Amino acid sequence: MTETLNVPELRDLLTGADHVDIKTAEADLTLDEFLAGMVGGDQGPLLRLLFRARGVLARALRLQHQNIPFESKVRPDEISYTPGTKIWIFTVVDGEPDRFLLMEAADTHLSGCLAVTVEPGRTARHRFQVATIVAYRHWTGPLYFNLIRPFHHLVVAAMVRRAARYTP
Template identity: 45%
Template sequence: MPGAASIPEIEALAEGADHVDVKTVACNKELGRFVADLLSYRPGWMRALFRLRGLLAGLLGLRRESGGQGERLSEVSFTPGAKATFFTVTAAEKGRYWIAEASDRHLAAYVAVSAGTGEAGESLRHVATIVRYRHWTGPVYFTIILPFHHLIVAAMARHAARG
């Protein structure tokens, strides 16, 4: 990720992935607080998109996750195996990075958040989405949601960077 020190755990996930996307925001928040704020952001327009996602999931025979709607996190755990909304922490190092996974039969999706420094010395937070398809429904599903995914992750990162 640009501006971030090499993190082998994130690089290993990204290598050979079917989709990798990184959103970067300037932010001085402690990493755990940033992740909690990132995952807690659920405005009305996003809840509506998650309801539509539920309809699509039903058509494709996938789990119908709520998107963690209404769940406000006061903190996130850095312990592998811990839950954060519908994600499970897979690897983390306080102050450096946090990785979690959500998977179903169609794909495995990872969110990897890391702390970095920009060229001018500003504090940055990088939010990577890494996707690996597991079934033919994976690319079908992800292609349909991809435009919304970009909007959602960017909005979540901007929200988490505030305050």
């Protein structure tokens, strides 16, 4: 990994992680608007197909499988930084408005954190980092994640692109 998170409080998450991926984007948005763009609205047919395939894989590996809401009506003013709050399929772990939000989707086989940070730009455009941080909890974790890894990159990249195009 050549890039690191721009929020020092989150750097410790990288220690001991089994997988880290950071994607960046620039946009003329607040952190709340960027987050609403990532998790709000219709997730689209590709994501629906990939999550259905994930369901089949999860059942085959006897993992927990939750129903994914494909149409999330999250608005910027509904983004919460309170630990324990649900945002789409994630649970808020930590956050600070206008700086970062750390969310987690945990299962018996792995823990997946999504950290979204913002760094003010010199103009109205801000630099956003979206980090996926995975820690395996069971032998099925690496098996599962290595099977979905190529698709995971596509899904997160698409969510970041969609967020950067969000219109408040």
